[in-house]
Structure formats: C-alpha cells, structure tokens
Amino acid sequence: MTDVLLCVGNSMMGDDGAGPLLAEMCQTSPRGEWVVIDGGSAPENDIVAIRELRPDRLLIVDATDMGLNPGEMRIIDPEDIAELFLMTTHNMPLNYLVEQLQDDVKQVIFVGIQPDIVGFCYPMTEPVRRAVEDLHRRLENWQEQEGISQL
Structure with a gap:
C-alpha cells in the first residue's frame, strides 16, 4: 500500500x-510510511509523479481560508473544493489537481489548516505552527479522518 x-x-x-x-x-x-512531496505553490507540477506512484491514499495539506479560528483543521471533501471557493495562493485551484488524479488515486483526503496571516515575509503564527505539529504527530497511524472534523 502506497500513501502519498x-x-x-x-x-x-x-x-x-x-x-x-x-x-x-x-x-x-x-x-x-508516507511518501512526502513538497508541492510548494505549484502542486500541479507533481501530478505525473503522483500518478506514477499510484497511491492508495493521497493526503493533501494546505493552509486554507475557511472562516475558522487560526490553526483549526478540517477535512474538506475534494468534490467540494471548487464549490466552497476556498481561497488559496496557488497558481491553479486545487480542484484541478484532484480532478487530474481521481482516476489514479483510490482515496483523496484534503486537510485545510486555517491561516491567520498570509503575507510576504511574515512569520508563521503560533496557532498554525501548533496545528502542523499536531498533524505531524497524527501521521504515524493515520486512520480515515484521524479525528479531524469535516467542514
């Protein structure tokens, strides 16, 4: 089983x-046992690499403005990404990435982390850093939604 x-x-x-x-x-x-890919601000550039891995699970993590408190995490149904008009800073909407991979990946899980400050040269805020640390710990034995609420 391959997880990305x-x-x-x-x-x-x-x-x-x-x-x-x-x-x-x-x-x-x-x-x-995650294969980790740092997709940066252009994750669509990694579509071919992900397809070649043919993962059973693809876990996508991104700072996403969901109107929550900074650092809160939510599982977002990949099919809802476009309809929710989630604000990101990326070159292409993430629903494009998901659409390109849906035939090659059995399960796509999208975890959004609510940002506080998104601006050039600003440091990461403490609530978001803590959320990332928490998510890192959860990766060890990831099951389904790993206790993260659905948006």
Whole structure:
C-alpha cells in the first residue's frame, strides 16, 4: 500500500507555509510510511509523479481560508473544493489537481489548516505552527479522518 502526503504552500508567505513546514518535519522526523512531496505553490507540477506512484491514499495539506479560528483543521471533501471557493495562493485551484488524479488515486483526503496571516515575509503564527505539529504527530497511524472534523 502506497500513501502519498502532498504538502502545499509557500513558506515565504506566513501561514501559507504550513504545508512546506509539514514536509520539512516529515523529512527530519518521518511518521508512518508516507511518501512526502513538497508541492510548494505549484502542486500541479507533481501530478505525473503522483500518478506514477499510484497511491492508495493521497493526503493533501494546505493552509486554507475557511472562516475558522487560526490553526483549526478540517477535512474538506475534494468534490467540494471548487464549490466552497476556498481561497488559496496557488497558481491553479486545487480542484484541478484532484480532478487530474481521481482516476489514479483510490482515496483523496484534503486537510485545510486555517491561516491567520498570509503575507510576504511574515512569520508563521503560533496557532498554525501548533496545528502542523499536531498533524505531524497524527501521521504515524493515520486512520480515515484521524479525528479531524469535516467542514
């Protein structure tokens, strides 16, 4: 069974660096058997690599404005990404990425982390950093939604 963790975001944009921070933490201290891909701000560039892996699960993590308190996490149904008009800082909407992979991946799980400050050269806020640390711990034995509420 192959599981892929796609970490999305821009580490130079404050809380939008949640994904890259998670990728860095996984490289330093791996959790579980995840193949970790730091998709940066252009995760669509990793479609071919993900297709070649043909994962059973694809866990996508990104800072996503959901109107929640900073650092709160939610599982978002990949089919709802476009309808919810979730604000991200990426070149292409994430629903495009999911649509391109749906035939090659058995299960796509999208975890959004509510940012506080997204701006060039801002540091990551403490609530978002704590959320990333919490998510990193949960990767060890990830089951279904891993206790994270659905949006």
